[in-house]
Each structure stands twice: as C-alpha cells, then as structure tokens.
C-alpha cells in the first residue's frame with residue numbers, strides 16, 4: 558500500500574537542489590534505516606511516473622522525513638518536483654526501501670569511508686548523521702566532491718557536524734579543479750585508517766564512473782568486495798535476457814503479510830514484468846537491478862538475474878533476489894518482507 562505524505566516544508570539547499578520535508582497524512586510512524594530511499598508515485602502531465610529519492614533525514618536525529626532532490630537537465634520529475642510542488646501538497650510513495658544501510662552494528666571500533674560526488678551525498682548524509690549518533694568509536698571519513706562551493710549540498714550542516722565531532726569525523730572537501738582519483742583515494746585511505754583494515758566499510762554514491770573508480774581502487778588496495786557498498790541513481794540499458802533452455806510457463810507463488818497468491822511467468826518476461834502485465838502490484842523502482850526496491854527472498858525454486866548491482870554475495874547466499882531482472886527457471890516461491 559502506498560503511503561501518503563504532505564509536504565510540510567521546502568528547504569533550498571543550492572541553486573539546483575532542495576529538500577522536501579514530508580509528514581505522513583495519517584500521522585503514523587514510518588520506520589526506516591539511514592541510507593534508504595522513498596519511491597515517489599506521481600502523475601506528471603497526465604502520466605504515472607515513479608522515481609526514487611534517498612532520505613537525507615536520519616532516524617534518531619531528525620524528527621521529520623526529508624528527501625533532497627537535485628535538478629537533472631531536461632529531467633521530467635526532478636524539474637516537476639523543484640518547480641511545481643509547494644508546501645501543503647500531497648505526494649504518494651512506496652515504503653522506505655533499499656540496502657545501502659549500515660547493517661553491522663556489532664563492531665564498535667571501525668573506520669567508515671563515505672565517498673560522495675554531487676547529489677550522491679544525500680544517502681551518505683543520512684548515514685553520517687546516523688553513525689555519529691551511534692554511541693560508538695566509529696571513525697567516519699567523508700570524501701565529498703563538487704563542481705563548486707555553491708553547489709555543495711549540506712555544506713553548512715557538514716561544517717557544524719565537523720566542529721561538533723572533529724575527533725571522529727573528518728570531512729575532505731574536494732572542489733573543482735581538484736578531483737578524486739585512484740592515487741588520491743589510495744593515499745587518503747592509508748592516511749585516515751585508524752582501526753583494523755578488515756573492519757573498515759566503504760559507501761559510495763555518485764556518477765557511475767566515480768563509483769567504479771572508488772570501488773576499483775578500494776579492491777586494489779586490498780579490501781574485499783563485501784566491504785564496499787554502492788548506490789546507483791542512474792539506470793542504464795539492461796543486458797539481454799540470459800539464455801535459458803526451458804521456456805515453458807512457470808508458477809510464481811508470492812508470500813506477503815500472511816497472504817499467498819500465484820501467477821505465471823514465461824521467458825523472456827522477467828518476474829516483475831509478468832506480474833505487472835497481469836495487474837499484480839509488486840514493488841519496484843529502477844527496473845534495472847540497481848536499487849533493490851523489488852527484492853524478495855526466494856525460498857523455493859531457482860531464479861537467475863541478468864543484472865545485479867545491489868545484492869552482495871552474502872545477500873544472495875541468504876536467498877535474496879531481484880524480481881526486475883529475475884527469470885524463473887523452475888516454479889518458485891518468493892517471500893516479501895516489507
């Protein structure tokens with residue numbers, strides 16, 4: 558069921574970005590984790606569209622939910638939100654989702670590197686506030702690259718946080734013409750690392766080339782892929798469906814909130830496509846294997862994905878699968894947990 562929100566405030570952040578404070582219409586508490594996003598369900602020029610926006614607020618530190626939107630040149634929805642929405646307007650959204658979260662709270666002492674470029678700061682800002690709020694000895698290094706000082710989203714708030722938590726929060730402010738590259742990042746990680754290398758965590762969000770450079774560098778200097786999380790904002794063309802021998806229809810059984818129902822899927826449709834074609838509403842956003850809105854646990858049968866940019870090897874071992882890029886090889890049972 559979509560959630561309904563009223564916009565209670567719009568806060569300009571830079572000439573091209575603003576935050577929208579959202580309050581649930583029925584006053585209920587909306588649980589979420591730092592780093593998650595909302596998928597807005599909008600009607601723009603008479604057409605239903607959906608786009609995801611990371612929460613810039615953080616549980617524990619912010620009273621209200623907040624998303625932060627940056628204008629994309631010729632972008633349909635970002636321009637609509639920034640140019641037309643006003644205080645008091647209502648918006649609908651899917652419940653908070655996403656796996657770009659801090660999920661290992663057993664280690665008290667560790668380094669967490671947050672690597673952001675441009676609007677990629679949004680989920681990292683939420684994680685930063687959350688980690689500072691955790692009463693632990695976590696050392697946080699934010700590396701944040703921007704075109705200019707004026708374009709730096711949350712600059713004032715970051716300055717305040719740095720003054721307040723200077724002992725365990727380091728902000729490395731990179732403004733053009735300076736930029737982050739392999740060499741700079743490698744030196745910086747070596748310099749800033751305070752604790753055990755195997756306990757360090759990296760979160761990166763920004764343009765794909767920026768994130769790929771960060772990931773490649775981190776793996777090259779000896780960290781494992783399990784230590785790096787990426788959040789993609791953009792979607793690219795999908796690879797073609799995988800080749801499968803048996804293209805006969807398969808049953809998909811869905812278990813959600815105590816309900817159970819079954820529909821059919823047939824190659825070359827993905828599980829999500831089959832559901833939507835039959836009017837069955839399953840959660841999704843990017844439809845590209847990059848955001849995890851469509852994630853479900855496969856508890857019976859076999860499903861293969863032709864793209865997965867969000868689930869880690871551990872998630873896959875735990876049965877998680879993406880339905881937007883998933884094809885059923887056998888009859889399958891999927892459990893939805895949110």
Ligand SMILES: Cc1cc2nc3c(=O)[nH]c(=O)nc-3n(C[C@H](O)[C@H](O)[C@H](O)COP(=O)(O)OP(=O)(O)OC[C@H]3O[C@@H](n4cnc5c(N)ncnc54)[C@H](O)[C@@H]3O)c2cc1C
Nearest residue numbers: 594608609610611625626627629632633634635679790848
């Ligand atoms: C999990 C997730 C979280 C996100 N969080 C945020 C957020 O916190 N803040 C935010 O502003 N956006 C965020 N986005 C991006 C957002 O969902 C939209 O894609 C973005 O606002 C552009 O939508 P649009 O309708 O304006 O552009 P469209 O009309 O869809 O696209 C217009 C053109 O811009 C390109 N484009 C689309 N998105 C981007 C982008 N992000 N950067 C550069 N070029 C792009 C497209 O390829 C196309 O050429 C997130 C996306 C995902 C999947």
Ligand code: FES
Nearest residue numbers: 842844847849881
């Ligand atoms: S809808 Fe984004 S990963 Fe499936």
